[in-house]
Amino acid sequence: MRVNQPAGKYYSTDYLKKLCDLWDFRGSGVTNMHGSTGDIILLGTTTKQLEEVFWTLTHDMGQDLGGSGSSLWTPSDCLGQSRCEYACYDTNALVYFLTNEYQDELH
DSSP states (O other), X not given: OXXXXXXXXXXXXXXXXXXXXHHHHHSOSEEXXXXXXXXXXEEOOOHHHHHHHXXXXXXXXXXXXXXXXXXXXXXXXXXXXXXOTXXXXXXXXXXXXXXXXXXXXXX
């Protein structure tokens, strides 16, 4: 499963704990942080667990699934103005906008 990374890849420890607990419970516990698509990759589960993971991520954790396809990969950004004094624009805001604007193409 691909899980959309937050803008700038800022995670709270609480979020990471919930994600790891979920994957230990519903999957293999094996992850790939920011694979080739930029998403968090959750490796190894069974088909009957997929809907349970999807529900927990989207409804309980307020998280969107990532994705890639022939039309668009999940947008990713650098830390931008949140950490770089030379940033010319708010990269986090741009990725948030692009993700919402092109959500249908992502999935």
